Amino acid sequence: MAKALAQAPARKGPQTAIRIREAALELFSRLGFERATMAEIAAEAGVSQATLHYHFEDKFQLWRAAMLQLRAVIAEEERLLEAAVDSPPEVQLRMAMRLFLQISWRHPALGRIVALEGMAGGERLEWLDAHLIGPRNRRLAELAKAAIDSGALKPFPAEMLIITLQSAAAGVINLAPMMAVSFDIDVTQAPARAAHEQMVLDALLGGLLTDPSAMT
Amino acid sequence: MAKALAQAPARKGPQTAIRIREAALELFSRLGFERATMAEIAAEAGVSQATLHYHFEDKFQLWRAAMLQLRAVIAEEERLLEAAVDSPPEVQLRMAMRLFLQISWRHPALGRIVALEGMAGGERLEWLDAHLIGPRNRRLAELAKAAIDSGALKPFPAEMLIITLQSAAAGVINLAPMMAVSFDIDVTQAPARAAHEQMVLDALLGGLLTDPSAMT
DNA sequence: TGAATTTCTGATTACAAAGTCAGAAATACT
DNA sequence: AGTATTTCTGACTTTGTAATCAGAAATTCA
Structure with a gap:
């Protein structure tokens, strides 16, 4: 166990624990927990397997550490939204959706993990809800509710709208292997990304706002 | 191996192989292959583990058998579409989308499996593409392309639209555990289902058709 | 330098899961 | 009935994986 004592820590390679977390995030998101x-x-981190258990109690704790690292990066990017808290809800929602799409592209790991664990249920989903996705989900749902109350959004269940946004935003990215197999298309290219962002916004805003002309 | 010889087959329980396929489909779709x-x-099928290997070579072949059983059910329901081959493409597309949503709700196993394997890639995805989802994906994409060419649909990449349809349709259903944890909502109820179908159609058709008023 | 502390590893254990096989049980045929 | 064939099972082997541990290597501090 890494103990914070009087002496400074001794290190072999630079930042072993960090390299392990990065490797873990990469593999957990690509392959799922199991x-x-x-x-x-x-191997990916360039250390022995026993070193993993030196730095992290067990596999689940390593997973949590990797998730916390991801959260730190994303929380930083989401800070942009706080600047707009005084705008009307549909404007905030539009900004949030755009940001959601951008983050989904920049951090495909997040969408994959949410899709995997959100389907499976269990203790990892509980943890994700408490520490990573729950607060954001509920904040977005409140925003959607406000937009519905103000008449700007058609009266669909707000929670469902948020999950559909989540699914539509992450879908094309998560299913990249299927796009490749079924259509021989590489969606990781920049043009695909731009088209996708525009399409999802057109669909959700154009189809669900009561006055799509105000879309901008 | 089950050989078709002169003699009629001897049976202990009724239709053991079928019960195994059903149990396999249930568990594969709920938990994924691994x-x-x-x-x-x-255990679910009420037989010993060795019996599985008597009827099916290995786990992958059992998985394929379960998928083929699912395909038979779904192909039957999709036959409805053939009646409309002479309609204009955007009408066919609308019908296809509606059917897609209905099948997603009736057979949640399909969406879960596509999401899991479509994310992971590998030999199971290749197999699914060849036998289950590829033909449908490509047929739908052709339909979308035709609708775009006729000017009825905004000019987004047709393949991307199909995958987004897939994701939006299955998303809320697949992520039911997350809906429960994050929002304490049970989406398996009938009202949720109706709202979801309407919402996805409103979004994709209202937002992506050039003339949404023709939506019906 | 040498002792103390932290960091890391090879070797091993424990366990879960797929797959194998000899033979028992059930069924069909004569 | 008796024999052949199919269906099924308990016991076993093999493999992959998480977790453990004694001790080596590296680092810090006096």
Whole structure:
């Protein structure tokens, strides 16, 4: 266990724990919790498997550490939204949706993990809800409710709208392997990304706002 | 191996192989290929684990057999579409989307499996593309292309539109555990289902058709 | 330099899960 | 009935993986 004592820590390679977290995030997001093995993570990080258990109690705790690292990056980018808290709800919602799409593209790991764990249920989903996605989900749902109350948005269940946004935003990115197999299309290219962002915004805003002409 | 010889087959329970396929489909779709164990499938089907290997070569072949059973059910329901081949493409597309949503609700197993394997890639995705989802994906994409060419649909990449339809349709259903944890909402109820269908159609058709008033 | 502390590893254990096999049980055929 | 064939099972082997641990290597501090 890494103890904070009087002496400064001794290090072999630079920032071993950080490299492990990065490797873990990469593999957990690409393969999911079960298929990502401790041995592979260790190899990716360039350490022995036992070192993983020195820095992290067990696989679940390593997973949580990787998630917290991801959260730190994303929370930073979401700070942009706080500047707009005084705008009307539909404007905030539009900004939030745009940001959601951008973050989904920049951090595909997040969408994959949410899709995997959100489907499976269980303790990892509980943890994700408490520490990563729950607060954001509920904030967005409140925003959607406000937009509905103000008459700007058609009266669909706000929570469902948020999850559909989540699914539509992450879908094309998550299903990149299927796009490749079924259509021989590489969606990781920049033009695909721009078209996708525009399409999702057109669909959700154009189809669900009561006055789409105010879309801008 | 089950051989078709002169003699009629001897049976203990009724239709053992069928019960195994049903149990397999249930568990594969709920847990995914890796987390569903042969032991659990055997228990669910009420047979010993060795019986699974008597009827099916290995786990992958059992998975394929379960998928083929699912395909038979769904192909039957999709036959409805053939009646409308002479309608204009945007009408066919609207019908297809509606059907897609209905099938997604009636057979949640399909959406979950596509999401899981479509994210992961690999031999199971290749197989699914060849036998289950590829033909439908490509047919829908052709339909969307035709609708775009006729000017009825905004000119977004047709393949992307299909995948987004897929994601939006299955999203709320797949992420039911997350809806429960984040919002304490049970989306399996009938009202939720009706609202969801209407919302997705409103979004995709209202936002992406050039003339949404023709939506009906 | 040498002792103390932290960091890391090879070797091993424990366990879960897929797959194998010899033979038992059930059924069909004569 | 008796024999052949199919269906099924308990016991076993093999493999992949998380977790453990004693001790080596590196680092810090006196």
